[in-house]
Amino acid sequence: MLQGKFRKLYYATGDGAHYKGVGSVGWEPENVVLEQAWEDIRERVAEARAKVIAGEASPVLYHMERTLMNPDILAGHIGWPALVVRLHLRPFFFGKLSKKTLEKYAYAFQIKPEELIDITKIKDQ
Amino acid sequence: MQIDFPHRQSAHCENGVVSNLMRFHGYDFSEPMVFGIGSGIFFSYIPFIKMGGIPVTSYRTLPGAIFRRFAKRIDMKVESRSYSSEHKAMSELDSKIAEGVPVGMLTSVYYLTYLPDAYRFHFNAHNIVVYGREGDNYLVSDPVMETTTTIAAADLVRARFAKGVAEPKGRMYYPVQFPKEINRKDAIWRGIKRAGFDMTEIPIFILGTKGMKYMAGRLQRWPERLGDRKAIQYLGNVVRMQEEIGTGGAGFRFVYAAFLDEASSIVGNTELYDLSKELTASGDRLRDFAYYAGRACKSRKTDVLSFAELADILRECATREDKIFRRLHQLAKDNI
Numbered sequence: 001m002l003q004g005k006f007r008k009l010y011y012a013t014g015d016g017a018h019y020k021g022v023g024s025v026g027w028e029p030e031n032v033v034l035e036q037a038w039e040d041i042r043e044r045v046a047e048a049r050a051k052v053i054a055g056e057a058s059p060v061l062y063h064m065e066r067t068l069m070n071p072d073i074l075a076g077h078i079g080w081p082a083l084v085v086r087l088h089l090r091p092f093f094f095g096k097l098s099k100k101t102l103e104k105y106a107y108a109f110q111i112k113p114e115e116l117i118d119i120t121k122i123k124d125q
Numbered sequence: 126m127q128i129d130f131p132h133r134q135s136a137h138c139e140n141g142v143v144s145n146l147m148r149f150h151g152y153d154f155s156e157p158m159v160f161g162i163g164s165g166i167f168f169s170y171i172p173f174i175k176m177g178g179i180p181v182t183s184y185r186t187l188p189g190a191i192f193r194r195f196a197k198r199i200d201m202k203v204e205s206r207s208y209s210s211e212h213k214a215m216s217e218l219d220s221k222i223a224e225g226v227p228v229g230m231l232t233s234v235y236y237l238t239y240l241p242d243a244y245r246f247h248f249n250a251h252n253i254v255v256y257g258r259e260g261d262n263y264l265v266s267d268p269v270m271e272t273t274t275t276i277a278a279a280d281l282v283r284a285r286f287a288k289g290v291a292e293p294k295g296r297m298y299y300p301v302q303f304p305k306e307i308n309r310k311d312a313i314w315r316g317i318k319r320a321g322f323d324m325t326e327i328p329i330f331i332l333g334t335k336g337m338k339y340m341a342g343r344l345q346r347w348p349e350r351l352g353d354r355k356a357i358q359y360l361g362n363v364v365r366m367q368e369e370i371g372t373g374g375a376g377f378r379f380v381y382a383a384f385l386d387e388a389s390s391i392v393g394n395t396e397l398y399d400l401s402k403e404l405t406a407s408g409d410r411l412r413d414f415a416y417y418a419g420r421a422c423k424s425r426k427t428d429v430l431s432f433a434e435l436a437d438i439l440r441e442c443a444t445r446e447d448k449i450f451r452r453l454h455q456l457a458k459d460n461i
Binding site for chain 2: 020
């Protein structure tokens with residue numbers, strides 16, 4: 001999960017009487033719940049992708065899930081209320097977006113504006 | 126310009142930043158000491174505020190509170206400010222570094238490219254220290270990392286101006302004025318007093334040890350109320366808040382026990398050491414909770430019995446902690 005290269009610090013008494021810090025790669029329950037959280041995310045991304053390909057949602061939905069965002073975070077990026085972002089998740093409203101707004105979305109998703117409107121790329125993934 | 130920065134790894138980012146900054150300025154405070162004096166330990170379960178559809182559970186105080194209280198208790202002045210302009214935020218950072226002052230700042234974990242991908246969620250209150258610049262890269266001391274690291278300027282801008290809940294708005298901070306003399310004993314007792322109060326005396330049923338008991342009751346009924354899938358999701362989230370990066374194990378209980386251990390020799394009170402042992406025992410039970418909860422999450426089954434057992438462990442911890450923190454509160458009141 002952590003590519004085996006990350007050690008965290010824990011505090012433990014060990015066999016001594018006093019506390020000291022020890023490095024550890026984590027233990028199982030932690031990895032299980034972390035893996036679980038990521039599995040949920042992967043599921044949501046897959047669902048979003050299917051919707052975009054079926055034409056039920058705009059690419060914003062897919063990229064939003066891919067970058068773990070939600071309408072509230074995106075609202076901060078484009079400077080509109082979250083309700084407006086929710087509208088942009090639909091193909092109809094997405095098609096009416098200005099170039100400027102598209103650029104703001106693209107910046108938030110860390111991609112180019114052309115990539116944002118390009119659905120074929122989502123299909124290929 | 127590069128500053129010689131004494132980086133040391135810590136369990137939790139905020140303690141670590143404060144501890145490292147203090148060490149840079151010639152004051153030695155270990156991570157548990159910062160956590161204890163800043164009264165970092167807490168518990169809250171807030172069912173009506175949800176993040177990603179899951180109720181907020183926290184084993185600590187609000188982000189930023191530890192540093193604020195710590196500074197107040199040792200009588201140190203901290204300059205802290207946020208920015209509306211990205212450009213200004215970065216240029217002031219550059220000028221501070223040029224002056225030789227390492228700067229602590231709030232960032233979003235998602236944009237910190239040096240962290241393992243698995244940890245990069247949108248969490249907006251991660252603290253790091255920036256202590257230098259090499260061309261287009263900033264030198265970063267992130268307390269959760271074993272060593273210092275670097276980050277590209279463009280990524281740092283994104284991290285400092287992340288959007289969403291509790292936006293960091295480029296906030297950065299650095300100590301400006303230090304006390305002539307630090308009264309450690311007094312600071313420790315004040316820290317303990319506040320922690321004892323927060324854990325046991327706040328008359329709101331979702332905060333402190335009361336909150337733990339309340340969550341136990343709710344948790345018991347998750348499977349029937351929410352169905353298997355959601356119940357497992359909720360449970361997984363509680364375990365993440367308790368055990369994941371930044372807690373030092375058992376939801377900060379071990380860090381606090383380490384503080385009590387260290388504090389007992391500084392203030393010369395052996396009872397603190399005994400209480401540290403008790404808190405360790407209670408923390409071990411919380412680890413048991415995480416272990417069994419992790420097993421439930423792995424099998425993805427929620428037989429109602431196991432949730433009832435999990436709730437019992439939580440109740441036991443709540444009772445133990447209630448006793449410990451009541452005693453601590455009393456001790457602190459006697460000693461101030």
